[in-house]
Amino acid sequence: MAYDASALPDVSGLTVGIIGGTGDQGRGLAYRFARAGQTVLIGSRSAERAEEAAREIAALPGVAAATVAGAGNEEVARRSDVVIVAVPWDGHAATVAALAGPLAGKIVVDCVNPLGFDKQGPYALTVEEGSAVQQAAALLPESRVCAAFNHVSAPLLADPEIDRIQLDVLVCTEDRDAAAVVAALAARIPGMRGIYAGRLRNAHQIEAFTANLIAINKRYKAHAGIRVTDL
């Protein structure tokens, strides 16, 4: 039962859709998955902007053009096997709710961190459902909802000179098989591991911990992530 990447399922044939794929986090994840050879669909409210982002990502070092395309969010949700939600917290509930139909039966990975900012820096917002991912789960009763990729630094993802992203992706979900798929997807990105980290009710602190990572980045001039030790 120790962490063993070789025991994870083969996910190389899955299409990964990214809702909000034109934002920094979504774009960075799209780049890394495309660079790993995964078929990636960039989603946006505007199909044109999604196509433009896809063309830009396809032109980045290490990406075969055939692996990235762009489309409207609904089409991306429909055509993908695994769908990552990477939208701003402000539009989270509305965007997710509108996609409940095409996301039915799919693995949905929420990487949204509900944070506020004031003069003292970032802090965790209170979410009625407990966390962004629990809000998604409430809005998507037919989907297999996970939290993951909450702590991945967008600047690191975007930097073509960086080969390996040295951090662990924490996966929270009630669905053990979905956790394995998401962990396997994380492990497609060199340097990353995907680690099961508990049920959805324990996702809040993973989302909120991003505020701590921002504080760490500020103090130490870093792009911090976390690695789980003793695994």
Added chain:
Amino acid sequence: MAYDASALPDVSGLTVGIIGGTGDQGRGLAYRFARAGQTVLIGSRSAERAEEAAREIAALPGVAAATVAGAGNEEVARRSDVVIVAVPWDGHAATVAALAGPLAGKIVVDCVNPLGFDKQGPYALTVEEGSAVQQAAALLPESRVCAAFNHVSAPLLADPEIDRIQLDVLVCTEDRDAAAVVAALAARIPGMRGIYAGRLRNAHQIEAFTANLIAINKRYKAHAGIRVTDL
């Protein structure tokens, strides 16, 4: 501003008191600090039980007998430079409030994690003040209150065969100088680093993250901690 252990203050002369030093976490931390050559005072409601624990720790491999003593909580608070609060969450408020006098002016390090357990495992409890450490800060207005050592696995601390504890101690506080002292104390334990991780209002998620570590430990048969990457 990158992490640099050599820039941390010299804390080798400080006396570390541990309130709740007869519990697993407190005893483990006492052992590691004593083994690092720090003078350690074990505190308990019962001075006798504290003295007994001190004798047991002094007999463990790597500890010079002169570095560990036991006493009642109040005496430990009075005689120590830095006081770690390692009591069960149940008695946290009462224990801390009773020590407000002797803890005035001192650095107080709260490592308590308010967790509940049910059939589905551990989960974070709601704390009126936001977190255990914020409760301590409210009860100890004259102290320099930090959260730290929340994620340190007691079985690893207690195992004399383990030389290095490979993890980072996240320090939350409003007091920059106190953060440096606590980070330096963490760095006295081989393998550990002390990392400033934000203000007290962002300590809740660090305490709550212990629930995730417990889930990780269960799934992977590990004693998980975390290491901050890119530092």
